Amino acid sequence: MDVNRAPDGFDPEDIAPPAMRERNWPINSLALDLSGRCNIACRYCAESATQPKHRRRMSEAVLEAALEQLACESDFDQFKSIRLGSGEPLLAKPLARHLDRRLKELAKEGRAVPQVFVTTNGTRLDRETREWLIETGWHVKISLDGPAHVHDRWRVTAKGGPTYDQIAEVATELARRIPDRFSVTAVLCRGSDPQEVFSAIAAIGVRRIEMVPVAHHNPDILPDETDIAHYQGFVSEYAKAYASRVDTQPELVRVINAARRVMGYDVKTVTCGAGRNFLGVGPDGGLYPCFRFIGLDGFLVGDVIRGSSADALRAFQSYAGRSYECREQCRCCWAAPLCGGPCFAEAELFGAGEGAPFAVHCHYIKADSIAAINLVEELRKTNPERLLDFLAGVVEF
Ligand code: SF4
Ligand code: SF4
Numbered sequence: 001m002d003v004n005r006a007p008d009g010f011d012p013e014d015i016a017p018p019a020m021r022e023r024n025w026p027i028n029s030l031a032l033d034l035s036g037r038c039n040i041a042c043r044y045c046a047e048s049a050t051q052p053k054h055r056r057r058m059s060e061a062v063l064e065a066a067l068e069q070l071a072c073e074s075d076f077d078q079f080k081s082i083r084l085g086s087g088e089p090l091l092a093k094p095l096a097r098h099l100d101r102r103l104k105e106l107a108k109e110g111r112a113v114p115q116v117f118v119t120t121n122g123t124r125l126d127r128e129t130r131e132w133l134i135e136t137g138w139h140v141k142i143s144l145d146g147p148a149h150v151h152d153r154w155r156v157t158a159k160g161g162p163t164y165d166q167i168a169e170v171a172t173e174l175a176r177r178i179p180d181r182f183s184v185t186a187v188l189c190r191g192s193d194p195q196e197v198f199s200a201i202a203a204i205g206v207r208r209i210e211m212v213p214v215a216h217h218n219p220d221i222l223p224d225e226t227d228i229a230h231y232q233g234f235v236s237e238y239a240k241a242y243a244s245r246v247d248t249q250p251e252l253v254r255v256i257n258a259a260r261r262v263m264g265y266d267v268k269t270v271t272c273g274a275g276r277n278f279l280g281v282g283p284d285g286g287l288y289p290c291f292r293f294i295g296l297d298g299f300l301v302g303d304v305i306r307g308s309s310a311d312a313l314r315a316f317q318s319y320a321g322r323s324y325e326c327r328e329q330c331r332c333c334w335a336a337p338l339c340g341g342p343c344f345a346e347a348e349l350f351g352a353g354e355g356a357p358f359a360v361h362c363h364y365i366k367a368d369s370i371a372a373i374n375l376v377e378e379l380r381k382t383n384p385e386r387l388l389d390f391l392a393g394v395v396e397f
Contacts, residue, residue: 001232003366006334010262010373015337017267020323025276027308029114030070031083031291032099034058035091036283040121041158042143044189044214044221047086050349052295057092058283063099065304066281085119086280086291090129100136115139119185121155122167130173139181141210142171146186146197154189168204175205183208183253189221194234202250210253213364215346228363235371243378254365258372260390261338269323271340275301275316279308289316292345320348333362338369 006012036055038048082099089096096118103113116138125133133140144167145151152162174182184206186197194211201209213223213231223231235255242249261267272278275289282294285304293299301316302308324330324341333339339362346361379387 001236001367001370003232003363003370004334007370007373009377012334012337015261015264015267017269017337019325020269022314022317024310025273025313027070027277027279029081029083029273029278030066031085031278031280032058032063032066032089033086033281033283033291033294034063034084034089034095035087037091038088038121039091039158040088040123040155040163041160042121042155044154044187044216044218046215046346046349047292049217050292050296051086055087055283055295058095058281058285060095060098062281062283062285062304063095064102065285067102069304069307081114081117083117083119083291085117086294088121088124089118090120090124093124093129097132100132100138117141119143121163122170123163125170125174130170134174134178137181139183140174140178141183141185142167142174144168144171144184144186144201145189146192147200150192150197150200154187171201171206172204175207179205179207182206183210185210185212187212187214188223188227188231189214190223190227192223192227194231195237198234198238198250198252206250208251208253212254213360215343215350215361217350222360223364228360228367231364232367232370235367236374239371239375239378243375243382254368255371255375256390258338258368259376259387262369262372262376263387263390265391267337268340269325270321271343274344275313275321289313289321290345292343292349320344329362333366335362335366335369338372339365 033055034057036057038045084096099116103116107113116136118133118138119141122142122144143155145154148162148164151164155163157163171184184201186201186209188194188197188211197211198209214221216222235252238252238255272290278290279301280288280291280294281304282288286294286300287302287304287308288294288296288299289301299316299320301312321344324336324339327341330336330341342361376387
């Protein structure tokens with residue numbers, strides 16, 4: 001498979017999004033770094049490689065100010081999501097419970113409340129916390145890198161011990177009890193077999209699986225050419241299997257999202273809303289373009305007391321957060337409308353040159369894109385109603 005050219009019959013111009021027009025974007029999503037730290041020591045952790053090691057836990061006052069700021073900065077009823085991540089949010093359970101209580105109060109007042117998405121390493125999900133999370137109605141995403149021998153190679157305790165058994169048990173229960181609100185992210189490093197990773201996660205009942213290549217400064221852990229070839233073969237087979245058994249195959253999130261874009265839905269010239277309608281909030285109340293930039297002084301764009309600085313946001317949008325039309329290697333990339341350009345954080349913090357993680361990621365994006373194009377083409381012929389399902393009730397995890 002040559003990922004550097006579009007499949008026959010696919011013309012990116014057919015779905016090209018309109019050019020980016022900057023404006024005063026309403027902030028409708030916040031990522032809150034509640035705890036400021038993590039309790040395990042994943043060997044590939046992008047955040048510990050780039051963000052300050054010591055951040056304090058967020059206070060109730062900062063959380064309240066963040067909610068207040070959001071209500072001031074945008075029409076609160078337009079407010080769509082709160083994400084708890086960057087660090088391990090469940091190290092700050094009292095604050096998470098406080099947020100839950102506040103949102104329930106708002107709901108009682110008849111206000112539209114945001115959906116909440118929790119990204120957790122799964123190690124702080126004791127029985128009581130699981131019951132509480134299930135009751136909140138929040139979406140939960142756990143990081144699980146596949147079977148034990150793959151997962152425990154990378155996701156280890158501070159002392160280097162394994163974490164698989166504990167996390168797989170929790171993931172199995174949540175997949176059974178809240179299948180529509182639960183997803184797993186698996187990070188692919190050098191030597192990870194994507195089919196093995198996918199099958200192991202699917203076997204414990206998970207219905208939504210996101211597989212992402214690692215981003216890191218250490219070239220030895222990045223996927224190599226063999227890994228990339230395996231991934232291309234895997235997603236190609238996945239698309240065929242999905243097209244023939246749509247009700248039994250778990251969703252491979254990146255391929256399904258790309259399939260929606262193949263149909264012209266949600267096509268944008270940026271990969272995400274970071275620094276536009278999405279901001280990260282550090283434990284001290286600093287505002288950043290997203291959670292990955294929290295604690296990095298050069299990316300501070302305001303604080304929850306005074307709000308965001310229009311000048312700082314404009315500076316971010318015009319460079320680190322620029323659209324793919326303004327990126328040389330994206331302008332000539334056939335997959336650009338399906339990709340939206342690079343993750344701003346990965347491009348900025350890990351570099352964008354030849355051989356850098358950005359280049360590795362492009363191979364994965366293009367493989368996902370080809371699989372999505374083939375999937376849509378096949379479903380158009382055999383099961384067009386299923387294509388409509390892709391567009392209905394979509395929840396972005
Ligand atoms: S980030 Fe890579 S895959 Fe995405 S549009 Fe740019 S060059 Fe293409
Ligand atoms: S910049 Fe990257 S990490 Fe931040 S929200 Fe966008 S895609 Fe996610």
